[in-house]
Amino acid sequence: MSSSIQVGKLEAIYTKRARGGQMDPRPSVVLKAGSGIVGSPDQAGKRQVTLIDKAVWAQLMAEVGADLPPSARRANLLVSGIDLKETRERVLRVGGCRLKVWGETRPCEQMDAAAPGLAAAMRRDWRGGVFAEILDDGEISVGDPVHWVEED
Numbered sequence: 001m002s003s004s005i006q007v008g009k010l011e012a013i014y015t016k017r018a019r020g021g022q023m024d025p026r027p028s029v030v031l032k033a034g035s036g037i038v039g040s041p042d043q044a045g046k047r048q049v050t051l052i053d054k055a056v057w058a059q060l061m062a063e064v065g066a067d068l069p070p071s072a073r074r075a076n077l078l079v080s081g082i083d084l085k086e087t088r089e090r091v092l093r094v095g096g097c098r099l100k101v102w103g104e105t106r107p108c109e110q111m112d113a114a115a116p117g118l119a120a121a122m123r124r125d126w127r128g129g130v131f132a133e134i135l136d137d138g139e140i141s142v143g144d145p146v147h148w149v150e151e152d
């Protein structure tokens with residue numbers, strides 16, 4: 001087995017002002033361990049932050065014949081170079097902060113409102129992204145490296 005670590009990149013950060021509200025791009029955000037993104041309406045629980053893969057989003061757009069920005073997914077973090085499929089209980093480092101993936105983010109009805117057929121396309125192979133718990137306080141910024149933390 002190779003000892004090299006696959007390193008990806010944090011491509012974009014989005015936050016919402018209120019539950020169900022518009023997603024706003026941010027150059028950086030502050031994470032609070034066990035809570036969520038500082039200032040976000042989604043706090044606590046195990047779904048403190050959501051992530052989606054940039055390449056998967058592009059595939060989804062091609063499949064449904066749409067050209068929506070990744071913010072339409074309503075995920076907080078857009079990453080590239082990292083496979084999110086079947087990563088439950090793995091730990092991902094984004095910049096200086098660790099995030100523990102707890103599961104797949106299932107698509108909601110807002111996805112079909114954005115593009116017909118999008119929700120069904122997302123239901124296969126974890127393509128709706130993942131949700132995670134924040135393990136470390138800190139600031140993350142667009143451009144930060146992203147990689148899986150290898151278990152001992």
